[in-house]
Amino acid sequence: MEKSFFIETWGCQMNDLDSQRLAGQLKLRGYSRAGSAEQADLILLNTCSIREKAENKVYSRLGELRLTRRDGARIGLAGCVAQQEGESILKRAPWVDFVMGPANVGALDEILDGGRRLAVDFPVDRRYDYLSVDRPSAVRAQVTIIEGCNKNCTFCIVPTTRGREISRPMADILAEIRWEIEQGRREIELLGQTVNAYRCPVENKDFADLLETVAALPGILRVRFMTSHPAEMNDRLIAVIRDNPAICRFLHLPVQSGSSRVLRRMKRLYTREHYLGLIDRIRGEVPGMNFSTDLIVGFPGETEDDFEQTLSLMEEIRFGSLFAFRYSPRPGTPSLRLGAPVEDAVAAERLSRLFALQERIQKEWLQTYVGRTIPILVEGPSSKDTAVLSGKSECNWTVNFTSPHTPRPGTLLNVRIDEARHHSLRGEAVA
Numbered sequence: 269m270e271k272s273f274f275i276e277t278w279g280c281q282m283n284d285l286d287s288q289r290l291a292g293q294l295k296l297r298g299y300s301r302a303g304s305a306e307q308a309d310l311i312l313l314n315t316c317s318i319r320e321k322a323e324n325k326v327y328s329r330l331g332e333l334r335l336t337r338r339d340g341a342r343i344g345l346a347g348c349v350a351q352q353e354g355e356s357i358l359k360r361a362p363w364v365d366f367v368m369g370p371a372n373v374g375a376l377d378e379i380l381d382g383g384r385r386l387a388v389d390f391p392v393d394r395r396y397d398y399l400s401v402d403r404p405s406a407v408r409a410q411v412t413i414i415e416g417c418n419k420n421c422t423f424c425i426v427p428t429t430r431g432r433e434i435s436r437p438m439a440d441i442l443a444e445i446r447w448e449i450e451q452g453r454r455e456i457e458l459l460g461q462t463v464n465a466y467r468c469p470v471e472n473k474d475f476a477d478l479l480e481t482v483a484a485l486p487g488i489l490r491v492r493f494m495t496s497h498p499a500e501m502n503d504r505l506i507a508v509i510r511d512n513p514a515i516c517r518f519l520h521l522p523v524q525s526g527s528s529r530v531l532r533r534m535k536r537l538y539t540r541e542h543y544l545g546l547i548d549r550i551r552g553e554v555p556g557m558n559f560s561t562d563l564i565v566g567f568p569g570e571t572e573d574d575f576e577q578t579l580s581l582m583e584e585i586r587f588g589s590l591f592a593f594r595y596s597p598r599p600g601t602p603s604l605r606l607g608a609p610v611e612d613a614v615a616a617e618r619l620s621r622l623f624a625l626q627e628r629i630q631k632e633w634l635q636t637y638v639g640r641t642i643p644i645l646v647e648g649p650s651s652k653d654t655a656v657l658s659g660k661s662e663c664n665w666t667v668n669f670t671s672p673h674t675p676r677p678g679t680l681l682n683v684r685i686d687e688a689r690h691h692s693l694r695g696e697a698v699a
Contacts, residue, residue, distance in 0.1 A: 273299045274308035276329075279316025281459055281494065282430075283347055285401075285410045286373045287314045290346065292400035293376045306336050310380075315347035317425055320596030322349055330361045344368065344379070348429035352599065354388045370430050371415070390416075390431040398444040407455055407647050407678045409448040413441050413478065414460035419497060421524075422535045422602040423564065423595065426461050433461075438468040438478055442485075449487040454678040455645060455660075456482060458493040464500040476505040483512035489680055490645055490662065494520040495562075499537040501546055510553045517554060518588075518664040521547075522562035526581030527574035530567055533606055540581065547585055558633075558663035559585060563592040565622060566615030568606040570595075575618050579625055586629050588663065592622050634665070634688035641698060642667075644683045646675050659683075661693075671697035 273294045277287040290312060291301065302308035311333055315326050326349045333343055342365040345357055351369030358364060366379050372387040374395025379387055396412070403409055416431040417424070445456050458479070460466060466475040483491050491514050498521055509515050525531050528539040538546075551557055563578060582590075594615045597604055609615065644659040644667045651658070656668050659681070669683045675697075687694040 271299050271309040272302035272307065273310040273312065274302045274305045275312045275314060276305065277314045278322075279314075279318065279347065281410060281457075282370070282412070282415075282461065283314050283316055285412060285459060286347070286370060287312075288401050288403055288410075289373050289397075290314065290376055291402035293397070295402055296400055297377070297380070305333060306338060308341060309338070310342050310344065311337060312344045312346055315345065315349035317348040317352045317429055317598065318596070319593065320598070323353060326353075327361060330364060334361075334363050342366075346370070346373070348425070351388050351429040352425065355386055358385060392434070394434070396436065396440070398447065403448075403453075405453070405647070407453060407645065408457060409445075409453045409455070410457045410459050411441060411444055411448070412436065412459050413475075414463060414466045417461040418465070419462060419499075419537070420535060420602075422533065422606065423524075423567065423598065425598040425601055428600055430461060433465060435466050435469055437470045438473055438481070439470065441478065442481065445482060445485060445488075449485065452678060454487070454489040456488060456491050458482070458491070461495065462497045462500060463493050464496045464505060474504075475500070476502075476508045479505070479515065480508045480512065483508075483514040488514055489678075491515045492518065492664075496521050497537075498523070498543055498546055501550075503549075506550055506553050509550075516662045516664065517556050518558045518560070518662065519550065520560045520562075523581065524562060524564050525567065525570070525574065526578035527570070530570055530574050533569060533603075534564075534567065535602070540577065544581070544584065556663070558588040558665075560589040560664070561585075561587050561591075563590055563622065564595050565592060565619045566595040566610035566612075568595070568603060568609050570610050579622065582622070582625055582629065586633065587626070588633050588665075589630060590626055592619060592626070594619055630691070631688070634691075634693060637665070637685045637693055638688055639685065641682050641684045643680050644669065646677055646679045646681055648677045657697075666692040667695060668692060669695040669697055 275287045277283055305311045344366045345364055346368050350367045357367050366385045368379055369388040371390045414435045416433045417426045418433045420427055464475045523543050526540055595609045642661050646659045650656040650668050657671055658668050661667055667683055675681050682698050683695040684698050685693050685695040
């Protein structure tokens with residue numbers, strides 16, 4: 269009898285790709301995808317530990333699954349909470365069949381065969397079978413180039429849950445990308461916790477070398493990458509972006525705070541002035557570059573003046589989009605020794621002001637596109653209206669549009685923008 273699986277994914281793009289890898293391995297074993305956790309023979313929770321109380325949410329979900337899973341169904345916990353909590357999960361939730369950290373995604377076969385109930389080590393030789401990845405998009409492929417992080421920001425648990433930086437050999441990465449191009453995918457997104465820290469362990473080539481090589485591969489229409497660290501951006505990398513039109517004019521560059529004092533306490537390795545200068549250099553070389561960022565509100569010791577500096581930095585740079593959160597104390601991180609976080613009510617009020625400002629900036633950004641014609645990479649029908657097509661601009665805006673004909677997914681199409689909506693653009697395909 270055919271077995272089924274269900275994967276519930278929380279967190280970042282790296283977790284999304286890990287879930288694609290897990291799904292691919294399960295399909296090779298004869299599993300099919302179930303419509304819900306309650307219908308599955310194997311339930312995998314792929315977890316994220318970035319936010320506060322992530323562990324409580326995981327244990328709550330495990331408790332629900334204990335009561336609602338079908339008879340004989342197995343439960344596995346994967347991802348960063350699995351790595352962080354380790355053996356304590358098996359003690360606190362003994363109905364969980366196995367626990368595996370992100371570095372062991374490639375070892376799922378061995379774990380399912382009963383070899384290990386606990387797999388939270390960091391093997392140097394990590395299995396990465398790109399041929400088995402179960403990719404949800406026919407147009408885009410995410411490709412991991414580096415895992416882990418060496419930056420040790422005081423608020424961040426990633427070095428604990430994903431380990432130190434390990435870069436994949438450049439030849440392996442290029443082989444994977446060529447395979448995806450052969451399958452018809454036209455956009456490649458290079459992934460890593462600190463993607464621009466990449467250094468090939470065989471050829472000693474850096475991220476600029478890799479990016480330049482990928483952008484020149486026949487068949488590629490667009491290349492994206494994330495997440496970049498400001499301290500790893502350099503003139504050579506900026507020049508590669510400038511000189512290769514296949515590299516999208518969109519850069520996710522987390523700043524975390526607009527205050528140099530807070531950045532120093534975060535151990536971010538740059539100042540406000542350095543970050544602003546970097547943005548100016550990039551925009552000077554690559555006109556039209558759209559930036560997104562990450563921001564933390566309420567970090568220990570953040571004053572009202574520090575927060576106002578964050579708002580003024582947003583006004584000066586005008587990010588197209590951002591991810592912002594209240595500071596979350598994470599176990600074992602150095603920020604726990606920096607004092608108490610800002611009071612909840614104050615942090616919540618600051619976050620509300622930040623989002624209000626960003627909503628205005630994004631609305632103004634989107635309005636500048638009305639009346640322009642821009643190339644869109646077609647993804648397929650819109651999820652909300654199948655009579656309308658959807659795709660992305662090179663600056664990462666979602667564009668929904670009508671067309672007199674039905675272009676294949678993966679086609680570049682010129683679209684005249686007629687309307688700016690809340691978080692997207694609306695238009696019509698032109699000849």
